[in-house]
Structure formats: C-alpha cells, structure tokens
Amino acid sequence: MPLSINEELIPLIEKITNFKLNEEFGFVYIPDFVxxxxxxxGFENPDFVLIGQSNSNYGEIAENLYRxxxxxxxxxxxxxxxxAEVAKISLNTYITxxxxxxxxxxxxxxxxxxSINIDKITNCIGQDKRIGxxxxxxxxxxxxxxxxxxxxxxxxxxEKFKLKAHQIIANETINEESDEEIIKLINKTRKIxxxxxxxxxxxxxxxxxxxxxxxxxxxxxxxxxKFNCYDVLGEAIQNFQKIIKNNNIKYYTDAQTIIDDSxxxxxxxxxxxxxxxxxxxxxxxDPWRILTNE
Numbered sequence: 001m002p003l004s005i006n007e008e009l010i011p012l013i014e015k016i017t018n019f020k021l022n023e024e025f026g027f028v029y030i031p032d033f034v035x036x037x038x039x040x041x042g043f044e045n046p047d048f049v050l051i052g053q054s055n056s057n058y059g060e061i062a063e064n065l066y067r068x069x070x071x072x073x074x075x076x077x078x079x080x081x082x083x084a085e086v087a088k089i090s091l092n093t094y095i096t097x098x099x100x101x102x103x104x105x106x107x108x109x110x111x112x113x114x115s116i117n118i119d120k121i122t123n124c125i126g127q128d129k130r131i132g133x134x135x136x137x138x139x140x141x142x143x144x145x146x147x148x149x150x151x152x153x154x155x156x157x158x159e160k161f162k163l164k165a166h167q168i169i170a171n172e173t174i175n176e177e178s179d180e181e182i183i184k185l186i187n188k189t190r191k192i193x194x195x196x197x198x199x200x201x202x203x204x205x206x207x208x209x210x211x212x213x214x215x216x217x218x219x220x221x222x223x224x225x226k227f228n229c230y231d232v233l234g235e236a237i238q239n240f241q242k243i244i245k246n247n248n249i250k251y252y253t254d255a256q257t258i259i260d261d262s263x264x265x266x267x268x269x270x271x272x273x274x275x276x277x278x279x280x281x282x283x284x285x286d287p288w289r290i291l292t293n294e
Contacts, residue, residue: 002085002086002089002153002154002156002157003082003085003086003157004085005027005029005052005081005085006081006082006085010027010054010081022054022055026053026054026055026057026058027053027054027058027081028051028053028054028058028059028061028062029051029053029084029085030049030050030051030052030062030066031088032046033046033047033048033091034046036144036145036202036205036207037202037203037204037205038204043069043070044069044070044071044072045070045071045072045074046072046074047074048074048075048076048077049063049066049070049074049075049076049077050079050084050087050088051063051066051076051077051078051084052079052080052081052082052084052085053078053079053080053081053084054080054081056078059078063076063078086157088150089150089153089154089157090154091150092146092147092150092151093150093151093153093154093168093171095142095147096142096151096168096171096175097167097168097171098135098136099135099141099142099147099175100142100170100171100174100175100178101136101174102118102122102135102136102137102138102139103138103139103140103174103175103178104174105118105121105122105138106118106138106139107138107177107178107181109121109138117289118138118289119137119138119289122136122137122138139270139287139288140178140182140212140268140287140288141175141176141178141215142175143201143202143209143210143211143212143214143215144201144207144209144210144211145207145209145210148175148210151168151171151172152172154168155168155169155172178287179212179215179216179219180219182212182266182285182287183216183219183220186216186220186222186225186264186285187222189263189283191263191264192224192225192226192263193226193228193261193262193263193264194225194226194227194228194262194263194264194266195227195228195229195230195258195259195261195262195264195265195266196216196227196228196229196266196268197231197255197258197265197267197268197269197271197274198211198212198213198230198231198232198267198269198271199211199213199214199229199230199231199236199237199239199240199268200231200233200236200239200269202269203269203270204233205233205236206235206236206238207236207239208236208239208240208243209243211240211268212266212268212287213240213266213268214240214243214244216266216268217244217246218244223248225248226248227246227248227249227250228249228250228252228258228262229249229250229251229252229258230251230252230253230254230255230258231269232255232269232271232273234253237251255273255274255277256277256278259277259278259279259280259282262282263282263283264282264283264284264285265279265282265283265285266285267284267285267286267287267288267290267291268287269288270288270290271290272290274290274291275290275291279291
C-alpha cells in the first residue's frame with residue numbers, strides 16, 4: 001500500500017523497539033528503478049537515485065553509500081519519506097500512460113487503415129524532447145510485477161483522499177482492451193490449436209506474472225482452445241507451469257516444433273529469434289510486427 005512507510009512501518013518499529021524516529025533510529029527509503037533483465041547494470045548506472053529520508057543526517061549517510069556504488073554520475077534526489085513514496089509510484093504509473101497511449105494509437109491506426117505503420121508514427125513523435133521514444137511503441141499490454149502494482153497503488157492512493165485517478169483508470173482499461181483484442185483475433189480464426197511464443201512478460205527474463213501469455217490463457221472463454229506454449233528461457237516455462245493450471249496447455253522446448261504443431265501463432269514477446277523460424281501458411285498474430293513479410 002502507498003504511504004505505508006509513514007503510516008505502518010515506522011509506527012510498528014517504534015512500537016516494537018520503544019525507540020523514537022530521529023532520536024534513537026533513522027529511516028531512509030531508496031526504491032530501485034531497474035528493469036528486470038538488466039538489474040546489475042541498471043543498479044550501477046541508474047538514470048537517477050531517489051532517497052527518502054527521515055532527516056538530513058540519515059539521508060547524507062545513504063547518499064555517501066550510493067556514491068560509492070554507482071558508476072555513473074547520476075543525480076541523487078533527496079526528499080522526505082512521503083515525497084519519495086509518491087515519486088516512486090508516480091514514475092511507473094507515468095510509464096503505463098506511455099504504453100497504453102501507444103497501444104491505443106496502434107489500435108486506432110489499424111481501424112483507420114491496415115496499411116498504416118504505427119512504428120513510423122511513434123518513432124516520429126518520440127523525437128520531440130517533450131515526449132521521448134522510450135516505451136513509446138505499440139505492442140502488448142503492460143505486465144510484470146511493477147507496472148500493474150504501482151498503477152493500482154496510485155488508484156488506491158487517490159481513492160484514499162477522495163479523488164478519482166481518471167487517467168490511470170483509463171490506462172488500465174486500455175490495457176485490458178489490448179488483451180481482449182488479441183483474444184478476439186484468436187476467436188475470429190475459428191482455429192483451435194494456438195501457439196504462444198513467449199511466456200514471460202518481456203524478453204530476457206523468467207518473470208511470467210501478468211504476462212500476455214498468462215492473461216490470454218486466463219481470459220479466454222473458449223474452452224475448446226488448445227494452447228501450445230514456448231519460451232526461449234527454460235526458467236520461464238517452469239515458472240509458468242507453477243502459476244497457471246490448465247489441462248489444455250502443452251509445453252515445448254523447440255520453437256519450430258511448436259509452430260509445426262499449431263494453427264495460430266501468437267508472438268507475445270518481441271524476440272528477434274522468431275524471425276529465423278519458418279511459419280509457412282500459419283495464421284500469425286504479431287502485436288510487435290516482428291514479421292514484416294507476413
């Protein structure tokens with residue numbers, strides 16, 4: 001829950017220890033903003049460092065520690081604990097806005113004319129310094145552990161203070177509609193054997209929580225569908241087997257075999273390895289537009 005440091009954690013510490021904040025102990029909150037799959041490099045070379053401090057003395061100690069760890073000259077931002085908690089969830093929530101806007105724009109362009117290349121549009125407008133290209137790409141819904149959690153945290157925080165987070169709620173709605181659009185495409189084919197290439201929520205990670213594969217299988221109402229699943233990382237396959245139970249799932253360790261055994265192919269990760277595969281006359285659902293010759 002947002003603001004839990006001030007409202008729950010620090011009072012709990014004071015209760016258990018009988019110590020008073022900033023008298024017998026201090027508190028710093030340093031959230032990380034590293035991307036899964038790039039944790040070590042991201043930790044050592046952050047865009048910035050955020051330090052929430054109960055007072056300046058403890059913030060100074062934390063800053064000196066981080067100065068000895070980071071390898072770049074990242075700016076260190078020090079603020080009080082409340083400001084730091086809001087800043088943390090604000091960052092991830094803002095990124096969901098860029099992702100959901102890109103996906104909405106991609107869907108709109110598809111409805112206008114199938115010849116429109118959404119990547120040309122997002123690459124163009126992202127050159128404006130006020131916007132930037134990062135995360136401005138139409139593809140799949142956002143997932144993983146951080147973006148959905150922090151978007152919900154921002155909505156709950158607003159509700160707590162009698163506000164409605166209209167923009168963030170819209171992001172969540174667009175995110176769900178992105179998944180539903182893919183399910184509609186599957187149903188439209190009237191085919192049963194569906195291959196999903198990519199079980200993790202993004203490339204180069206074994207994290208499968210709230211991945212596109214997880215959401216498609218969980219939300220698909222057609223119980224006749226048979227899902228054939230593959231990921232380049234064996235760990236992702238193992239993790240997926242742990243969190244989702246469905247008798248209509250078959251797992252593969254070879255990408256070409258899964259294609260040969262399926263009728264519909266969903267590219268749920270934008271892994272360049274998929275360009276090397278032979279798809280023959282299969283029906284392909286490619287949100288990333290990896291296969292430009294399909």
